[in-house]
Amino acid sequence: EVQLVESGGGLVQPGGSLRLSCAASGFTFSDHYMDWVRQAPGKGLEWVGRSRNKANSYMTEYAASVKGRFTTSRDGSKNSLYLQMNSLKTEDTAVYYCAREGVGAMRLAFDIWGQGTMVTVSS
């Protein structure tokens, strides 16, 4: 079964750090672009960052709101995607989803989503 499972969320103080994980299974992880999308409480979806696939050297891209503070990476041996979040702000409070971009016909859409992990930034 194709699946994404996030973990690592929790409560952190402003200025602190947190590392989220996304475990992928059921597909060839290296073939896909992988993204982080977040959703603040009661708000809409916001794209956070992206890790391109192996063919594109796992190049990363970030939203302006997190650039310089967040870093996404992969461990191919564990089929896992990570989001290292530093210098956290209260406005980073959200559910963080890991999402897979498709290949072939659905290359430019998010075809699989994880269940999300909640990050709360508060003193």
Place this chain on the structure above:
Amino acid sequence: QSALTQPRSVSGSPGQSVTISCTGTSSDVGGYNYVSWYQQHPGKAPKVMIYDVNKRPSGVPDRFSGSKSGNTASLTISGLQAEDEADYYCCSYAGSYPWVFGGGTKLTVL
């Protein structure tokens, strides 16, 4: 990159049709045929309903359809059913950015 503009809410009775609009710019919606739509029930992850403006993934009912004209994309749901009540988000590829979402629309089935 600004969020795409969607109506905050729409509603319809069972069996009726509703259309949700999604307005962007020539840098996103108008510039690419890569608009997708996501359905999100409360407390659940989003699910893709439409991709590449008007294509349906396998398993999505043909009651869901998409279109685009200029900088505005639309999602139409015909033959409304109770289980269609959810939040709907549009998303467009935006080139170097690369993704921008709409603010979301709450669909109420009366």
